[in-house]
Amino acid sequence: MRTTRTRLAAGALVLALALTACSGGGDGDSADGGATGGGGAIRVAVTDPVQLIPGRQTIAFDFNMAVWAPLTWISDDGELSYVAAESVESEDGTTWTITLRDGWTFHDGTPVTAQSYVDAWNAVAYGPNAWENSGQLANIVGYADLNVAEGEPATEMSGLQVVDDTTFTVTLTGPDGQFPMQLSQAQTAFYPMPESAFDDFDAYNTHPVGNGPFEVATDYAENEEMTVTAYEDYPGLEPTVDEITFVPYTDDTTAYTDVQAGNLDVAGVPVARQTQAAADFGDRLYSFEAAGISYLGLPLWDERYSDVRVRQAISMAIDRETIDEVIYGGLFTPATALTPAVEAGTPEGICGELCEYDPEAAKALLDEAGGFDGTIEIYYPGGAGMDELYTAIANNLRQNLGVEAVASPSTDWAEFADNRMAGTISGPFFSRWGALYPSQQNTLRAFYVDGGGCPNCIPYYEPEVASLIAAADAEVDPDAAAEAYAAVQERILEDFPAPPLFFETYSFVVSERVAELPTSAVGNPTYTQVVLTEGA
Template identity: 30%
Template structure:
């Protein structure tokens, strides 16, 4: 399989899992809803100007291997400084960036070809050696984030063929290598990275559309256009300012006050308010869900009865209605949206059953093991609030004590990596279910935080990864879901709300992968 076109290589149904179309047409009923509303600026891009983008989190550092590539994490920083090796659109198309071509030899061996003449902003070449250095380095847990490590570990080895060509050998064959690249999509100058993390964060060197001017922690990052960016005349903006705030309401208030031009929202109620106020709300267009995940490896959730009890005790619809003020969607019936060719809800998640839940809790208590646990979450406002709503629901049961603990995102993720938690609120976002589901629940994965290990689950994941036939893949992922349901592995309570809300006069917004937002195409109407 060879993918060669610069911006529109359609790779078909194998990558069309997320078809929540990120269209910009107005919602006929008015308001934001779950489909988005309004229109971003159209016409020829306008060059110049400064745009302020309000993200959810600020990164601990600017090492490309440490930046998580999704809408609500640090993708905007990575896209600004490092650009994209490639993109997978919400419609399932591969659009090439720094990579010019991918060739599938046999599922295990892939040939990666870079564009000619690429350089980092320090003048050193972005060649096959540099790509190898970055992808090899992405396996190092001391510098890379867990999600990066999980994807990089799928690469068994790399061989430089020539300046522009890298031969990649995968640990396991897959037809979805482009999806795997999403988590290792940012590369930096090996020369600069060799100076150490502190020096690199002070002066990051990539090949992206912007370069760092200044970074005042807990305030703002200011970046200037890279005059030597490979995809001229992009970037259109002269300056990009990135701020961060974990509170969705405060981000919306900043947009209303005219303090920012673009803000992330991960709350359906906020999106509804923004749409009602006439703002443009754009859905990121990927499959993704948020869940309460149990830790199988330690008490109390090493006992399947404890997992089943909480699964049946939580009323998912009431949780979503409270969390989003009635503006959200119905809880998912599947891990894959119904708009996908891979959708099948035959193994739907169970409805709440308070009576059976109490029976299980009483049974555990009679054995001297009354259920007590802590829900660990990040300090993202909606995630923390979801934990509080769950706690309130569970307080209605006897023989059950539930605490909640919200931590700053980096600390929360560190706790998961160290296996220091009972249950956590976690999300998964993807265009294609492979490799994300492989890394989420596959045996031995660095981001299999619930520590589930099941041969039938692993076999089904493998079939979904290897095949490019939609019918075969649908059957495989149905079996994945059936195992997760049978084992009460997680409580999937909502599709992940992921939107950009913009003020009037912002154009050039696009999404790829897990809602990641490139910034090279952003522009402002001159009088906006």
């Protein structure tokens, strides 16, 4: 098994340098040359995406990162570099000047300009469009004017101003030292679109035109394979393969066995196969440390969970180490903080004894709180391979707390999401977030700021916590930012609204045709730089 353990200790430092106009090269700097295209084609398993437009997609990250080039890039060692941007600069952390690399074109041959970005971002943010990734732009001045409850919304954010063909400015609602990270590969709302896209977004979704290393070769059709080919005029880092075919699967176990059979080159490892993946694939199993974290969400609207000692007892009754070994094959890491270890400055160990398995202390805490009335019913999305996990947690709670506990799946994801949003869940529930850029900001906002990205994942929205997060966001100095985010976590732990469970890894298996599967800081494979075996 090949394991990548990513740490972003350098990430905050890069952000500080960006504020003083230090331009980096790294993965996106075409001036330094780069990998030589080795040719060949790969077949990659995906879930049918439905939406491909960057401002709309929610599961087409791999496709988007092949067809579009981001402004910035965060590598697997945490280094932030520039791709489509020449520089991203600010003197105060509030108003940012983005200078584009000159001479870039979309796949239809039209130039990529500052106006391309401004028009695309306004379209994503425009409320009546109701695009899924609109919230990624919410901190730009004028966003609220495009998303009004009553009356006619504006069509352009006042915080975006075109200076010239390769320069535009972005004014935020407040200082944000993490902004260059937000412009990186997985925040797809920040990608540009060509002028032709605005004529018919439905047609554009069928055959998207991007500015990245690969162009679309086949139109999108539901549950059909989709192929992209290397774009000859791409001025960035040259891809190492000529063609990528995205193959949709409804069953991830089938994709896994197709890699075993040599019919597919890359697939994610389903939960049901994680304990045997190393035996099945050996060195062809890749486990990437990712910016994902899981919690056991708690229904804080239910009075039975209002005592912090009840919440602490539930956490201490969960044997994370054993669950990781038995269910995840040791590929995950028991959480010791409220944000993934991979995110810069995460204070690992800050959760202390509250995240450690101590059944005796857990039972004592629950007794001190007056016990628990009724059944603890753990609710999770059915059909997603989570049965073993939540059954194990229910068993822990039953055995260690002396309460009745059961694991109850929903019919499907939609039913689960509806109930979580409505606040009608009566017991602990599935809660996780995979950050779109590896910063504590993204995870803390998603969970603990109302409207931050993961509604009711942890239904705990304290104004003091939101203010502390905003203060941490405003820090430019990396040490000061790390200290400020740690203060946020300390404040949340006082109330302990939900037990963190695991720092996640994203695991993939590859065929014998693949010699190396590279990754990025968010844990997704970088398919544009896959290295094939000789003769593949």
